Amino acid sequence: MRNTRMWRVSGMFANAVLGMALIVSTAQADDATRMRDQAAMQARLTEIMADPAARDAAAAAGKERGSFCAFCHGDDGISKKDWLPNLAGQSARYTLDQNLAYASGERKNQVMNDLAANMTDEELINLSVFYAVQTPERLDADVHGKDLTVGKNFYQSACARCHGEDGRGEKGYTWIAGQKQEYVRRALTRYRDGEGGRIDQEMAEVTASITDQLIDNLAAYIATLR
Ligand code: HEC
Ligand code: HEC
Structure with missing residues (x-):
């Protein structure tokens, strides 16, 4: 027995x-x-993004490789769940850098750590291109009970100089317009508390003294940006 x-x-x-x-x-x-040669990958990505034919080819290859990613991030990079980030329209360089951070284990999320570590350099580059060229159409967010005016005022004074007035990250910063509310809430909390491997000097400084309630209002306001 x-x-x-x-x-x-x-x-x-x-x-x-x-x-x-x-x-x-x-x-x-x-x-x-x-060890991946990150600088070489970033340089290759810049080259591809500057050449329309190479960009189309990379996006097509990325779309095929991304069929699995679609389960969580949506076919076109618009996720269907509030805690899963949209990837559509994101700066290609940001997406590549995040996947490199997952691959090395620096940024922590079990699913993403395993997925990114097992992709080739080329696949990571192609996926970044694919999501960058998707149209960032956004779904409506449920912002019931959140103070959007408080969120907006703080956003304009503390965040717009990098992420842009409308959250589109014009200067090469992360596109956050319409990003998922719960995901943004978690991201801001992690930067503030230095958790989950989300270590970024600039984000740590701007979030250092913000309260949970302000984070809620900011996340709601960001989710409504288009
Ligand atoms: C089982 C669900 C799941 C699958 C499949 C998945 N992801 Fe993710 N992904 C997540 C979650 C959850 C997060 C947020 C994790 C965190 O907070 O760090 C995330 C975050 C990301 C981010 C960071 C986004 C940002 O705004 O910082 C990128 C880039 C990404 N995923 C790319 C991919 C790619 C490329 C694939 C396919 C190879 C993929 N994901 C497949 C669940 C998934
Ligand atoms: C000095 C420039 C700067 C300012 C000001 C700034 N950010 Fe950021 N932000 C960044 C950088 C750089 C990143 C990417 C960091 C990384 O790689 O994790 C980022 C990332 C983010 C992310 C994560 C996006 C994602 O998809 O995971 C969010 C959300 C965000 N910022 C919101 C804000 C908010 C809200 C404010 C104002 C309170 C703000 N930022 C102010 C530079 C800035």
């Missing part, structure tokens, strides 16, 4: 290990384990 149970347990363990081994061996193990 006891032996059978132990066999079952160790059998389950063996299956889990086998499953992991399969995942690791079918993934690009060399890409997952070696």
Whole structure:
């Protein structure tokens, strides 16, 4: 009796290990384990974005690779859930940098850490291009009970100089207009508290002394930006 149970347990363990081994061996193990040349990848991305033909080709390849990403981030990079970030229209460089941070484990999210670590350099670049060229159409946010005026005033005084008046990150900063409310709430909380590997000097400074309530109002206002 006891032996059978132990066999079952160790059998389950063996299956889990086998499953992991399969995942690791079918993934690009060399890409997952070696150090990526981040500067070379960023330079390659800039080159591609400046050349319309290369950009179209990369976006097409990224779309194909992104069919799996669509389960969470939507077919066109507009996610259907409030805690999952939209990727459509995002600066290609920002998307690449975030995926590199997930791949190295610096930014922490189990799903994204595993996914990014197992993609090739080229796949990461193509995906960044694909999402950058999608139209950032936004779904309406439920901002019931939030003070949008408070959110707006603070946004204009403390955030617009980098992310732009309308959140479109003109100067190469992150596009945040219409970003998902719960996702933005979590992101701002992490920058403030230095959690989840979201370490950024500029964001840490602007969020250093903001309250949870102000974060709620800011996230609501950002979700309404178009
Ligand atoms: C099972 C759900 C899931 C899948 C599939 C998924 N993601 Fe994510 N993704 C998330 C979650 C959750 C976050 C937010 C994590 C965090 O807070 O850091 C995220 C965050 C991101 C971000 C950061 C966005 C930002 O605004 O900072 C990028 C870029 C990203 N994902 C790209 C991808 C790509 C490319 C794929 C496909 C290869 C993919 N994701 C597949 C759940 C998923
Ligand atoms: C001095 C420039 C600067 C200012 C001012 C600034 N930001 Fe940022 N913001 C950044 C940078 C740079 C990043 C990307 C950091 C990273 O890589 O995680 C960022 C990222 C973000 C993100 C994460 C986006 C995502 O998709 O995960 C949000 C949300 C955000 N900022 C909101 C704000 C708000 C709200 C304010 C005002 C309280 C603000 N920012 C002020 C530079 C700035």
